[in-house]
Amino acid sequence: MITFQEEQFDPFFNEAQDLFREHWQELALNQVKIPMDLDRERYQNLEKSGMLFVLTARKDGQLIGYLVAFPMTHPHYKSAGLMCLTDMYYIQPEHRKGAGAKLFIEFERRMKERGAVQIMTGCKRHQDHTALFEKLGWTNSDLTFVKVLV
Amino acid sequence: MTFKLAHLTAIIARELEKSADSISASTTLEDLGIDSLEFIELLQAIEDEMGRVPDHAIAHIETVGDIVKYLP
Numbered sequence: 001m002i003t004f005q006e007e008q009f010d011p012f013f014n015e016a017q018d019l020f021r022e023h024w025q026e027l028a029l030n031q032v033k034i035p036m037d038l039d040r041e042r043y044q045n046l047e048k049s050g051m052l053f054v055l056t057a058r059k060d061g062q063l064i065g066y067l068v069a070f071p072m073t074h075p076h077y078k079s080a081g082l083m084c085l086t087d088m089y090y091i092q093p094e095h096r097k098g099a100g101a102k103l104f105i106e107f108e109r110r111m112k113e114r115g116a117v118q119i120m121t122g123c124k125r126h127q128d129h130t131a132l133f134e135k136l137g138w139t140n141s142d143l144t145f146v147k148v149l150v
Numbered sequence: 151m152t153f154k155l156a157h158l159t160a161i162i163a164r165e166l167e168k169s170a171d172s173i174s175a176s177t178t179l180e181d182l183g184i185d186s187l188e189f190i191e192l193l194q195a196i197e198d199e200m201g202r203v204p205d206h207a208i209a210h211i212e213t214v215g216d217i218v219k220y221l222p
């Protein structure tokens with residue numbers, strides 16, 4: 001059975017190294033010019049500041065996926081309340097039978113429990129989850145562009 | 151088979167174009183061969199006819215029987 005739970009960053013980071021690599025290899029653009037190099041200290045500092053949320057997916061205790069996000073007030077909308085932007089999310093391919101939807105439903109439920117007023121996420125054009133997000137009640141509100149300068 | 155399970159099975163069979171005989175309470179989401187989008191679409195079709203599954207329960211749905219358990 002797949003379970004979803006919030007976890008502390010450091011033990012998750014240690015355990016998730018293979019999944020980070022799989023995730024990056026599957027998804028990242030410009031892998032030669034922009035290599036993966038997760039900034040552990042930055043994540044630790046965010047956690048100390050209360051601005052890191054780690055939700056894991058485990059099957060029979062084995063880590064199979066995660067959703068990492070940054071809960072904080074938005075610098076543009078300070079008085080509006082807590083918002084949360086996803087940093088990264090991943091489910092191993094062999095477990096993608098509804099687990100992705102459950103991951104996002106759990107993320108939303110837990111953010112509501114924290115009193116968040118808005119959640120934000122995104123996806124790559126080449127792995128477009130628009131249909132799923134819209135089915136889950138999300139609104140496609142922004143476009144993001146990238147230009148590599150090296 | 152309870153009425154609720156029979157009704158649910160009929161909905162799943164219709165939505166996924168499968169034989170109702172191939173679906174039982176122990177049928178898993180993996181057995182149904184659906185991805186996340188299909189799971190949500192299926193859940194919405196079920197909720198349209200049978201009532202809402204609580205948000206907190208969705209993460210715990212692994213089988214057709216689990217859906218029956220959480221339906222009102």
